[in-house]
Amino acid sequence: MIRALPANFFARDPRRVARALLGKLLVRRRGKIRLVGRIVEVEAYLGWGDAAAHAAAGITARNRVLFGPPGRAYVYFIYGVHHCLNVSCQPEGKAGCVLIRALEPVEGLAEMARARGLPLPAVPAGPASSRWLRQLTSGPARLCAAFGITRARDNGRDLTSRSSRLQLADDGYRPQPILATPRIGIRKAAGRRLRFVIAGNAFLSGR
DNA sequence: ATATCGATTATCT
DNA sequence: GATAATCGATATG
Numbered sequence: 001m002i003r004a005l006p007a008n009f010f011a012r013d014p015r016r017v018a019r020a021l022l023g024k025l026l027v028r029r030r031g032k033i034r035l036v037g038r039i040v041e042v043e044a045y046l047g048w049g050d051a052a053a054h055a056a057a058g059i060t061a062r063n064r065v066l067f068g069p070p071g072r073a074y075v076y077f078i079y080g081v082h083h084c085l086n087v088s089c090q091p092e093g094k095a096g097c098v099l100i101r102a103l104e105p106v107e108g109l110a111e112m113a114r115a116r117g118l119p120l121p122a123v124p125a126g127p128a129s130s131r132w133l134r135q136l137t138s139g140p141a142r143l144c145a146a147f148g149i150t151r152a153r154d155n156g157r158d159l160t161s162r163s164s165r166l167q168l169a170d171d172g173y174r175p176q177p178i179l180a181t182p183r184i185g186i187r188k189a190a191g192r193r194l195r196f197v198i199a200g201n202a203f204l205s206g207r
Numbered sequence: 208a209t210a211t212c213g214a215t216t217a218t219c220t
Numbered sequence: 221g222a223t224a225a226t227c228g229a230t231a232t233g
Contacts, residue, residue: 060218062219077216077217078224078226079214079227080224081226082227084225084226099225139226140226141227142226185224185225186224186225207209
């Protein structure tokens with residue numbers, strides 16, 4: 001039994017949402033195909049007093065989703081190449097979000113591989129294929145590619161509605177322990193420990 | 208094993 | 221005109 005997370009789940013401080021999102025599922029429905037990944041790494045970006053957050057300079061054409069209702073997809077394009085997925089937090093009018101940084105692939109692996117431009121593995125199991133599995137969704141831009149998430153397609157999308165093609169869902173899994181570390185790839189506010197991971201999980205981004 | 212670099216564009220100064 | 225919440229390729233020890 002899996003159940004979409006309701007809007008009120010996201011209507012609070014991004015730090016609490018971030019921790020609560022670990023172990024939840026990202027689900028993309030495309031006709032008969034279903035893509036599913038378990039969230040293992042996230043970062044919180046605050047609406048106020050966080051120099052690294054896109055919301056820091058106030059509302060702009062790009063970041064306006066952050067100031068809207070909770071539980072919406074904020075998708076941005078970066079380095080001229082990549083997309084990244086966030087979910088808006090806090091009640092409407094107050095900014096904040098959580099960046100989804102890594103997933104453990106659960107369902108639709110062949111579709112994800114195709115979307116990533118990766119060849120199917122010659123061997124379906126064993127340590128050789130764990131490297132291949134890690135390539136699929138271990139990174140914020142990788143998971144967007146695997147799930148076909150783009151700004152044009154998904155920015156502003158309601159992730160909480162029953163009919164949404166893209167959802168965040170709970171299947172009852174409760175991870176632990178959770179580790180807090182500094183966020184990745186930012187220059188400002190680099191010391192704050194607002195990255196949260198499932199400790200020891202094999203599908204975290206980076207080294 | 209780690210380090211550096213290029214890609215390519217939206218956004219903001 | 222500079223910068224960026226990244227990735228993958230290439231170079232080097």
